[in-house]
Amino acid sequence: GKVDRKAMPDRFELRELYIQGWYELDANKLIQAVTDDFLFDDPAEPAPIGKADLGDYMRRWDARTRRLGADNHWILADEARQDRDGILMDWEWWELPGSPLKGMALVKTSDQGVLLERITYFDRGPEKRQSE
Secondary structure: OOOOOOOOOOOOHHHHHHHHHHHHHHHHHHHEEEEEEEEEOOOOOOOEEHHHHHHHHHHHHHHHHHHOOOOOOOOOEEEEEEEEEEEEEEEEEEEEOOOOEEEEEEEEEEOOOOEEEOOOOOOOOOOHHHOO
């Protein structure tokens, strides 16, 4: 029989599984897509989130963003991708419509899984000035 070189998912497939996990709020997909030493760095959290805490973080994120008016429908724009030396790097502008939440995200993925996601928040705008 022919050896199926594609039996193991590669970084492109793992990155897709990871974003589907977020779109579907499916912690199992997120956990399947990340490496054991994965870190999610959200400045709204007291410390970076590791693989073991990713499901709890996802539920906290969803509860927090819903309180702010979002419903987990994402707009991703200005996406840029670089695939170099076995590492897939994605940058994107993200927004959660209905809420003031928006910013930039950086995601790094190897053929072993997603290594890192780091997000930032952009908070200049009328909603900020009105609340001060």
